Amino acid sequence: MHSQTETDKPSLDLDHLPAFAQYLLTHRLDELIQLQRQLAQEESLPLLQQLAHLDPDTQLSLLRLYTHEQLTLLADNRAAEWIDLSIRHWLRNDFPFDRYDLVAEDIIKLNYIRKKSFLHFLQPYCVDSAQMLQVVDDIDRFHLQHSTEVMTVFNRIMQEHLQHREAQLLEAQAIAHIGSYVWDVKTGRSTVTPELSRILEVDDDAPAFLRHVHPDDRERVEDELRASLQTGFFNSEFRYQNSHGLRYLWSRGKVHYQNGAPATISGTVLDITDRELLHERAQENERLYQQAEELAQMGNWCWEPSSGKLSWTDNLYRIYGLEPQAEEVTLDRFLSLVHPADRARVTESLEKGFPDDSEDHVFRILRPDGTLRVLHSLARARRAPDGTLLQVYGTEKDITDQHSTEQALKENQNFLRKLADATPSIISSYNIHTGQYTFVSEGMEKILGYRPFEVYDGGFPFVSSLVHPDDRETLRTRNSRILEEANAHPLSEPVAEFRYRARHKNGSWRWLQTFGTVFDRNEQGQVEHVLNISLDITSQMEAQHKIEEQEYFIQQIADASPTVLYVFDIGSGRFHYLNREIFYVLGYTPEEVLAMTPEEVSELYHPDDRPLLPERAGSDSRFQYHESMMQYECRLRKKDGSWYWLLAREIVFRKDGDGRVQQILGAALDINRRKEMERTLLQNAFQLEQSNASLEEFAYVASHDLKEPLRKISTFGDRLVASQMDRLTEDGMIYLRKVVDASQRMQAMIDDLLSVSRISGNRSFEETSLQSLLSDALAALEHKIEQRGARIEVEEPLPVANVVPSQFRQLFQNLLSNSIKFAREDVPPVIRIRYRYRRPDEVPAGVAKAHSYLELEFTDNGIGFEPEYASKIFQIFQRLHGRSEYEGNGIGLAIVKKIAEHHGGTIYATGTPEEGAVFTLILPV
Numbered sequence: 001m002h003s004q005t006e007t008d009k010p011s012l013d014l015d016h017l018p019a020f021a022q023y024l025l026t027h028r029l030d031e032l033i034q035l036q037r038q039l040a041q042e043e044s045l046p047l048l049q050q051l052a053h054l055d056p057d058t059q060l061s062l063l064r065l066y067t068h069e070q071l072t073l074l075a076d077n078r079a080a081e082w083i084d085l086s087i088r089h090w091l092r093n094d095f096p097f098d099r100y101d102l103v104a105e106d107i108i109k110l111n112y113i114r115k116k117s118f119l120h121f122l123q124p125y126c127v128d129s130a131q132m133l134q135v136v137d138d139i140d141r142f143h144l145q146h147s148t149e150v151m152t153v154f155n156r157i158m159q160e161h162l163q164h165r166e167a168q169l170l171e172a173q174a175i176a177h178i179g180s181y182v183w184d185v186k187t188g189r190s191t192v193t194p195e196l197s198r199i200l201e202v203d204d205d206a207p208a209f210l211r212h213v214h215p216d217d218r219e220r221v222e223d224e225l226r227a228s229l230q231t232g233f234f235n236s237e238f239r240y241q242n243s244h245g246l247r248y249l250w251s252r253g254k255v256h257y258q259n260g261a262p263a264t265i266s267g268t269v270l271d272i273t274d275r276e277l278l279h280e281r282a283q284e285n286e287r288l289y290q291q292a293e294e295l296a297q298m299g300n301w302c303w304e305p306s307s308g309k310l311s312w313t314d315n316l317y318r319i320y321g322l323e324p325q326a327e328e329v330t331l332d333r334f335l336s337l338v339h340p341a342d343r344a345r346v347t348e349s350l351e352k353g354f355p356d357d358s359e360d361h362v363f364r365i366l367r368p369d370g371t372l373r374v375l376h377s378l379a380r381a382r383r384a385p386d387g388t389l390l391q392v393y394g395t396e397k398d399i400t401d402q403h404s405t406e407q408a409l410k411e412n413q414n415f416l417r418k419l420a421d422a423t424p425s426i427i428s429s430y431n432i433h434t435g436q437y438t439f440v441s442e443g444m445e446k447i448l449g450y451r452p453f454e455v456y457d458g459g460f461p462f463v464s465s466l467v468h469p470d471d472r473e474t475l476r477t478r479n480s481r482i483l484e485e486a487n488a489h490p491l492s493e494p495v496a497e498f499r500y501r502a503r504h505k506n507g508s509w510r511w512l513q514t515f516g517t518v519f520d521r522n523e524q525g526q527v528e529h530v531l532n533i534s535l536d537i538t539s540q541m542e543a544q545h546k547i548e549e550q551e552y553f554i555q556q557i558a559d560a561s562p563t564v565l566y567v568f569d570i571g572s573g574r575f576h577y578l579n580r581e582i583f584y585v586l587g588y589t590p591e592e593v594l595a596m597t598p599e600e601v602s603e604l605y606h607p608d609d610r611p612l613l614p615e616r617a618g619s620d621s622r623f624q625y626h627e628s629m630m631q632y633e634c635r636l637r638k639k640d641g642s643w644y645w646l647l648a649r650e651i652v653f654r655k656d657g658d659g660r661v662q663q664i665l666g667a668a669l670d671i672n673r674r675k676e677m678e679r680t681l682l683q684n685a686f687q688l689e690q691s692n693a694s695l696e697e698f699a700y701v702a703s704h705d706l707k708e709p710l711r712k713i714s715t716f717g718d719r720l721v722a723s724q725m726d727r728l729t730e731d732g733m734i735y736l737r738k739v740v741d742a743s744q745r746m747q748a749m750i751d752d753l754l755s756v757s758r759i760s761g762n763r764s765f766e767e768t769s770l771q772s773l774l775s776d777a778l779a780a781l782e783h784k785i786e787q788r789g790a791r792i793e794v795e796e797p798l799p800v801a802n803v804v805p806s807q808f809r810q811l812f813q814n815l816l817s818n819s820i821k822f823a824r825e826d827v828p829p830v831i832r833i834r835y836r837y838r839r840p841d842e843v844p845a846g847v848a849k850a851h852s853y854l855e856l857e858f859t860d861n862g863i864g865f866e867p868e869y870a871s872k873i874f875q876i877f878q879r880l881h882g883r884s885e886y887e888g889n890g891i892g893l894a895i896v897k898k899i900a901e902h903h904g905g906t907i908y909a910t911g912t913p914e915e916g917a918v919f920t921l922i923l924p925v
Contacts, residue, residue, distance in 0.1 A: 014141065016135045016137075017135065017138035020118075020125055021071045022075040024118070024121060025068070033064050036114070043109050045109050069085075079145070086146075087150065087153055099157065107147065111150075119139065122135060127440075140376070144378055147298075148395040179197070179198070179270075180267065180269075181193070181269065183265045185255075199247075200240070201243060214240065232257075249272065253265045253267025298319075299318070299319050299395065300312075301394060301395075303393070305353075308330070317329075337368075339364035345363065358380050361376075362374065373400045374400045375396045376397045376399045377396045379393070425533050425536075426534040427533050427534075428531075433528070440456065443534075447510065448502060448504050449505030467501070467502055474500075479516075482494060487526050490525030493517060495517045497515055511541040513537045516532045558580075559579050562670070563669050565579040565667050567653055585668075612632040614664070628652075629649055629650065645675040646670060647669045648669075649667050649668075649669075650664050713740070717739055763804075765802050766802065768802075769800050773808050773809045778816070785820065788823060790820050790830070792816070794833045798833070799835065801854060803923075804902070811896050823860075823861075824914065832858075832860075833856070835855060835857070837852050838854075839853075847922055850904075852925050853923065853924055859916065864912045865909075865911040905924060907920065
């Protein structure tokens with residue numbers, strides 16, 4: 001018997017469950033069957049007892065057959081057909097158990113097992129929360145529809161079964177040997193038939209009969225017996241204990257009177273044990289059905305449009321917040337409980353008259369106490385042959401908690417997805433057996449450029465192909481070893497760390513640091529899924545590589561440096577680091593010095609120099625502040641025992657929490673040769689000072705002694721010319737004049753040499769206006785300037801400089817005189833003077849070091865000179881022209897050069913024949 005015909009059966013169109021069913025059928029059938037079998041055992045499914053006569057393989061084969069049939073129809077979107085087919089199987093006893101052996105608990109638990117097993121594989125099927133909720137909704141609708149129809153059929157089967165049993169009981173009563181008795185009221189003795197004797201297992205002893213009545217019924221039976229003496233009739237059902245156990249008996253009797261007093265009671269006793277047990281079972285089934293409604297938070301209803309009668313089960317009253325059967329529910333009363341926002345939609349559904357013969361919708365209700373609940377309603381219509389709507393019946397399930405859970409789940413999944421996608425990492429999970437990924441965050445695209453769907457499609461082999469070939473085997477071996485250890489210790493939750501390179505979609509390589517752990521395990525405790533979190537550490541690895549390169553570079557520099565570099569530890573009194581230069585300076589390898597005791601380290605330093613060492617034991621020298629630098633010269637003992645001079649510079653390298661110096665960083669420069677040169681220089685300076693003093697004394701004496709004969713030659717020559725002119729021949733006069741001129745020239749040369757020798761000895765430097773000294777020189781040359789018609793042009797007044805005034809006056813006078821002297825014939829001399837300041841990198845080598853330099857430039861329009869003579873003109877007594885052409889001794893520019901060098905500067909000249917010359921003087925300021 002079935003609830004509907006094929007033409008009456010409404011459709012159950014599910015949008016998302018078919019694809020999920022196909023996924024289970026194709027990929028998860030064996031796992032689904034195993035899980036359902038496991039859940040059935042965990043839930044102690046009563047039906048298992050009816051299948052105990054089948055061996056496990058047969059049970060598994062049948063379960064696979066029925067599950068395959070179910071998934072095939074669900075995948076074809078034929079859910080309603082499967083529900084109908086499963087009910088037909090049940091009613092036709094196609095299953096290896098009698099249809100009456102199925103109890104309400106089986107129906108409830110089977111629905112629960114199927115639903116839970118479906119939900120178990122939902123996460124591997126999809127990760128999109130919206131899609132997941134849609135599939136869950138389809139699963140709920142399908143199982144709700146199935147449970148509604150099955151429970152409806154179950155109730156009908158139970159009713160049919162009870163009716164069948166009752167008919168059997170009536171037939172049994174007609175053909176059974178019902179025991180009869182006659183009981184003498186006065187004597188208490190009774191006469192029973194053999195059948196009753198068999199039932200009661202007593203013969204004629206009334207008290208013995210009463211002793212076998214159940215203690216809880218005995219007093220009532222005695223009262224009913226006494227009452228029957230007054231009423232004339234005895235009718236009682238009671239429990240009776242015989243050798244076969246507890247029995248249910250029904251006794252009916254009639255009282256016979258004599259002389260107006262009760263004499264005997266005659267009647268029958270019927271064994272109604274089977275009927276009572278059947279009744280108890282029906283009550284138990286009804287209780288289980290109500291319990292099923294309560295557990296499922298579901299209630300049933302029936303509406304007859306013709307009469308307007310609306311019937312609710314007790315649990316539906318409870319769902320609506322009403323006392324069960326306390327009031328008669330009408331359609332208006334039902335609509336008054338529907339939430340105002342949903343009432344119009346529900347009313348419209350009722351008014352349409354169920355054109356599709358089924359309705360499936362969700363709406364809210366407001367209970368009398370104001371509580372808001374969310375209900376899922378499924379309804380089906382039953383029509384007359386002419387299409388008239390006869391009856392609508394259905395179920396309503398309270399899905400408030402589920403709805404809230406789904407909303408919370410949706411929000412939580414959205415939050416987790418956003419959190420995972422916002423995290424600068426790749427979060428993923430995959431099945432280690434199938435290699436299929438169940439979750440991949442958007443970080444995959446951010447870090448490696450691949451969309452998550454590319455990973456879902458390619459699985460673990462695709463991800464493995466991205467690993468750098470040099471890292472792949474190491475990563476595979478280590479991952480396998482960790483999984484083996486995790487499987488060997490099912491209670492452990494290891495967290496493994498991997499570093500490797502992965503190829504970006506653009507072809508570049510990125511460094512990843514992955515933390516992997518067990519996500520879940522199977523029934524045997526073996527790892528099923530692995531969770532990985534991968535961070536992009538490319539910048540970190542590149543920085544680390546650069547640091548390593550820099551450290552290597554610094555170490556190479558340190559080892560190649562001609563300076564001893566070291567770190568000294570104050571607390572231990574030993575060196576913490578030394579470069580290789582220590583070997584070339586002292587003859588010790590760094591390892592030898594690092595192994596020295598504090599006493600041996602102290603012995604390296606000369607005793608007289610140890611007080612200079614900052615922060616060392618026995619020294620009062622301290623760093624004044626953290627960044628201060630200490631410099632000192634000290635002697636260290638070489639490996640051969642000799643002392644070696646070093647210039648040390650030290651700074652604080654590390655302090656403790658209290659600000660005390662812990663380590664010192666130092667650099668020691670080899671100054672041993674400088675010290676030797678200083679000693680030599682001191683000796684040479686002393687010798688030079690003595691030599692200069694002797695030279696000055698010699699120059700003075702020599703000039704005095706040399707000039708005396710020259711003066712006599714000049715004097716006597718002049719007298720000879722004056723007194724003997726008429727006696728001398730013309731040639732004699734010429735020779736005599738040459739002698740006199742030569743002596744005078746020799747005297748001038750001696751004066752010039754004396755002037756040159758005295759330049760270096762004059763240290764009377766002072767801040768003087770160069771413009772003032774130039775004016776003095778122009779005044780001294782005033783006659784020459786007028787005589788030659790020279791013009792002196794100064795662009796702007798010359799600045800103040802630290803010079804020896806007398807020497808610079810002579811320098812200006814010599815330079816101006818030189819330019820006037822070497823003027824071109826018939827061209828008035830023009831001398832232009834200008835100055836400017838120069839940076840150190842703009843001046844030639846050979847000048848004293850200074851932050852800035854003053855450049856004086858003298859430009860004339862004279863006869864000039866060839867470039868090859870630029871340095872010769874500054875040499876003493878060097879001339880580019882004959883004495884007959886230009887006067888002078890050739891020492892004027894030599895004095896200029898000497899003065900410039902005495903002031904730490906230099907002078908150089910450039911010239912072009914017949915165009916002029918430029919003299920450039922550079923002085924440090």
